[in-house]
Amino acid sequence: MDLGLDGRRAPVTGAGRGIGRQIARTPAAEGCSLAICARGADAPAEAAEGLQERGAKVHAQTVDVSDPCQIRRFVQAAAEALGGLDVLVSNASSGSVKGG
Numbered sequence: 001m002d003l004g005l006d007g008r009r010a011p012v013t014g015a016g017r018g019i020g021r022q023i024a025r026t027p028a029a030e031g032c033s034l035a036i037c038a039r040g041a042d043a044p045a046e047a048a049e050g051l052q053e054r055g056a057k058v059h060a061q062t063v064d065v066s067d068p069c070q071i072r073r074f075v076q077a078a079a080e081a082l083g084g085l086d087v088l089v090s091n092a093s094s095g096s097v098k099g100g
Contacts (some may be wrong), residue, residue, distance in 0.1 A: 006031035009082035011075060013065055014092025016043025021050070023091050028056035032087070035078030037063035057082070065092045 005027050012027070014020035016038025024036055028051045036051070038044045041062055048060035059081035063074045079085050 001030075003027070003030050005087065008032045008086040009035075009078075009084055010087035010089055011035040011037070011078040011085060012089040012091060013037055013063070015089075016040050016047050020091040021047045023089060024051060025054070027087070027089065028054055028058075033057040033082045035059040035061070035074070035082055035085075037061045037065070037074050038092070039064050 008027070010027050010032050012020065012024045012034055015024040015036035020038065024034055024047065028034055034051060034056055036044055036047055036058060037060070038047065039062065044060035044062055048058040051058045059078055061074050061077060063070045065071055075085070
């Protein structure tokens with residue numbers, strides 16, 4: 001499948017395990033560089049290791065998506081680490097977001 005993602009850069013939220021980790025594999029397989037995040041302390045690094053073993057460039061960070069400040073820092077760090085962003089994959093969400 002060619003999704004036209006080769007050379008693109010994408011943050012993927014909630015990519016630490018389960019469906020999110022599986023979702024991140026698709027753009028990685030297409031040649032997309034990724035910035036992934038998840039709440040668990042070890043989950044982002046473990047997911048990044050698996051994606052890097054498949055040849056993907058990956059920036060990983062622990063983030064609680066219910067905290068707008070953490071999301072802003074993640075997006076900024078992702079853009080810096082990857083040299084910009086082209087695509088957003090919003091897999092994780094929170095029912096109640098702190099601070100609006």
